[in-house]
Structure formats: structure tokens, C-alpha cells
Amino acid sequence: MRAAVLRSAAELAPGNGGEARQDEVPARRAITLERPKRAEFGDYSTNAALLLAPELGAPPREVAERLGRALSEQLGESLERFEVAGPGFLNLFLSDAWRREALAAALAAGERFGAGGATRPERVLVEFVSANPTGPMHVGHARNAAYGDSLSRMLAFHGHSVDREFYVNDAGSQIVKLGESIRALARGEAVPEDGYKGDYVAGLAERLPGAAEAEPGELGRAAVGAMLEKMRASLEAFGVGEYDHWQFESALHEGDPSPVEHTLSVLAGQGRTYAKDGALWLRTTEFGDDKDRVLVRSNGEHTYFAADTAYHQDKRERGFERQVDVWGADHHGYVARTKAAYQALGGDPDELELLIMQLVHLVRSGQRAQMSKRAGEFVSLDDLVGEIGVDAARWYLLARSHDTTLDIDLDLAREESSENPVYYVQYAHARIASMLDRAGTGRVQEALAAVRDGGFPEEPMHESERALVLALLGFPGEVAEAVARRAPHRIAATSLELAQGFTAFYRDCRVVGSEPAPVESFRIALSVAAMGTIARCLQLLGVSAPQRM
């Protein structure tokens, strides 16, 4: 449909000689074909005439009229009528026959409906969670995990090749500090002032053999191993079980030359480093950073920033065309320097996406739960899942845009779970499954075959039926939009819309038992498409799609 609109638009304003009219390119791209919110504005609506009017030197409404006539010719009986509305919108009203054929095409795509829309598939690496192994994961990590996992699923569904990684910060003084804290507890002494507190530290002190005598660095590394096992288990329980690679920071310092040393020589080769005050600096200011950054400290040690830069270089050299890092809110100060470093390495900054997740607040009895890692009073990912379950947790964490701070009302999410949108969507899915069970596998197969072969009913469609078909047809576009914006919350919104669309259809239209047979067949096929698409949305979010509830 979009192609048809663009074709007609091109006929009206045929190029006008290419480069001579550079301004027409953005105008062309801004032409939209939308599903209007209000049914009276048609099945589809386009602003093409408003954008073409200046180019043609004619009033927008007149251009819309001409565009509508061109489309009528092109689409024939598929287009029932068109209307010019408002300042020059063109509203298109399609025939039931067109809608039925479009649904048949969607069903023919099967599992692939909405998939593979990427115009240029890329090798993408998504790095997410990467929680410091010096403590348990909290709800912020839960948001990061749900988001990174869902985004990975969406990118893959869209046609990209996706690898998922977890970066483990297992080097540096924090690990020694963790070891010191554990040893102190094992000896029955107080934890150092700036050490790690919290029950898990005591747990480690009990669990790790010889903790009272061990060397802090050694003990810290052993603790990291234990923490990672816990994280792996927590993430798996949260539905994130498929990291392709766990990258250890320590490994970036090993070998000859180590990846860090290799990266330093790449930067030096590009002429981006210099020595000052006994340290080695990177000229990040050349790429928009506030100040230059230290790579090698005056005591000879590499900074965290040096390792991080080496990690990004390593990913480049492994052949990833795009890197997506999902970071916590506290990391936004590192965006400028990291992008600068990436450019200093010779990379295109657009290939490196640094996505900042805003904070999560948990609300209980109208009060915000405190989350202080130092004091050891925080709600862990495990606690969250234990309280409200994986499905509700993932839904609430994903239903909002990642760049807005988020409140989760635990009382609502748990105690009044029947009011949760996530259950509403799951319920719609279970309802369809149950209904199709009632129809019987044989009848469903027969219905799908009938629709596939174009055996459509003569009867006009019900309004709710039309709305559901259009909502389903919008799914591939919603996926493309959600992927382009890195916005899983749009998939959540889509799933809710589909569930509502189905529920309205189900209310207004008898499915099993409706007559004549072609009507029943079409409605069964429509239900199959609705169930499959809702299930797909939930799968992209990592939320289960139950057969019965």
C-alpha cells in the first residue's frame, strides 16, 4: 500500500531532474502512510499531498484529490473510495476483499510474518547487564537484562545477526577490596570502611574455603567466580539464558601483546595519544569530549577506560558492524569519552550505540523502596522475580521507554495481578487457544486451507473484524518502528492493542458456529493470525504465552 502511494506520488511529481531538487528527497522520505486512530479517517491515511504541494505549486487539497484519483486507477476495486480531509490528508477506504486477501497473505507468511524487515542486515553485538561481579544484581540490572534481551530478540527477528555478550569487570582494585571484605568477615573482624557490606559478603566468607588466610586478590577472584555463577542462574531464571560470550576484563590484559597493549599501539599509530605528568593520555577532546582521558596511569597501570576501549576495538576486529551497549543511568558520563575513543580508533561513531537505561524505583505501600548498595539494602533481581514473577517483571520493565525513569508499584504488580495489562494480553492468547481447541484441529486446518485458496465469504465484514485485520496488518510496520527506535515498549503497546482488538472482535462476532461456512472459516483464520501475532509480541518481550489460564 505504501509502495502504491509512493508510486502515485512519483507520477504526480516525476523527479524534476534529480540533483537539481535536493530538497525533494527529505520530503519523499517524510511521506507517511498511517493507520488513523479514528475509523472515520479510513483504513490508511497519507500526508503525501501536504508534502508535495509546495513542490507542485498547487493547494494541498487539490494535490490530494489528484493523488486519490491516481491511486483509484492503480488499485482498482481494492480501493472502495478516498476522501480528502483537513488541510490535505488523503484518507483511503479499502474493500473487504482487499482486507481478506491481505490477511491471507499474512497467514501465508506463517512464523515469518513481520520478520526479516531489515533492509540491510548487519552483524550486531549487544552487550548488556555487565553487572560488576562484586555484588548481587538489583532491579536496575533487571531492567537492563529485560531490555537487552528483548532488543536482541527484536534485532534478530528483524533479520540481523545478533551476538549477546556480558562484560565482566574482574580486574582492578574493586576485586581486591571485595577480597579484603570477605577475609575480614572470615576472621571475625569488621569490614573496612570502604569495603563491601551486605549479607552476600558474609555468605561468601562462609562458602569460600580458607577465606580467613587467603590473599585478598586471590580471594576476590574466587568470589567473582562464585558471584558469576549466581548471576548466571538469576539471569536464566529471568529468561535470559543465552549469552554467546562472557568477556572477562582480565583477559584483555593477558597475552603478548595483550588486547589493551594492541589497542594502545593502534591509538598511538593514529597519533591520538601523548604523555603528560608521567601518564599516557588519549586526545578525546578532538572528538568532542570535555577533557582528555588517561589510558595508563603514572604508576604504570592501565585504567578501566583503557580496557573498555580495548574491548570495543576487540569487538570491531571480531567483525561486528554495529555495537550496542546497554548501560545503566550512572554511566551516561562515559558516553562522550567512549564515542571519542571509538573515533580515535578509526571507527564510525554511528556504529557504536550507547543506550542509557534510566533508573527504576520500586514503590511499596506508596513509598519508594530504598536502594543503597553500600548499606546492603537493595531489592535484588531475584527478589523482584520472587515477588511478582518473571512475566509481570519483564512486562513492567519493558512497557516503558528506556529513557524515562520508571516506577513499579509492587503492590499492584503482585496483589492485584488480575488488573495487570500483561495478564490481559496473556488472557487474550489463552482465550483464542481455547476457542480453537473447541473448533478442533481438523476444522482449523480446513479453515486455513480455505482462506489460503481464496475461498472468501460474500458477506460484508463486521467493523470489529476489519479493525482487527488492520491491526494485524500493521504488525510488520510496528516491528520495524520498534527496532529502529530500539524501543521494546512499542511491542508491548502493540500486543495490548492486538489483545484489545481481538477482544472486541470476539465480543461482536461469533467465530465457532457462525454461518455460512466461509464466514466461520475466515474468522477462525483471523483468530489464528491474532493468536500467532500476540504470541510473537510476547516472545519478543520474553513473556510467556499460555495456552490456558
Added chain:
RNA sequence: GCCCCCGUAGCUCAACUGGAUAGAGCACCGGCCUUCUAAGCCGGGGGUUGCUGGUUCGAGUCCAGCCGGGGGCACCA
């Protein structure tokens, strides 16, 4: 002081990157179960999109300046 995010219904948030009468859920009020799942449906009230200017056919969206909330500004990781 500088940088980033946010400010939309009583609450939590959307709004297809500039489109038509700003929408959902929760909360509140009223109605609906011998018929494919009531974890549901129908109806209702509720808004100066923080403020002031600007850009244009059109601004919640873009620009400038304020006000307010959150986060961050190490030769820590």
C-alpha cells in the same frame, strides 16, 4: 558551574521523530455472567501537555530562555 534524562488526566506512562478531536492502564462512579474463558465487556467523569517567546499550513513533539525533579562530572571499576 558543566553534561545527560525527564516534566502530558489524581497515579504510572503512550503518542508512529511535525499531523486531524492528546490516548492506554490503574484509581473513581454506574451497568452486564443459562450462549466460543467475567483474568472479561459496555457507559461516565477527569487535560491551559511546567512557564514565556519563536519557527509554519499545522507544535506535546523543533529552536531560545527560564522553573522544577532525577542522574553524572577520578591517574575508582
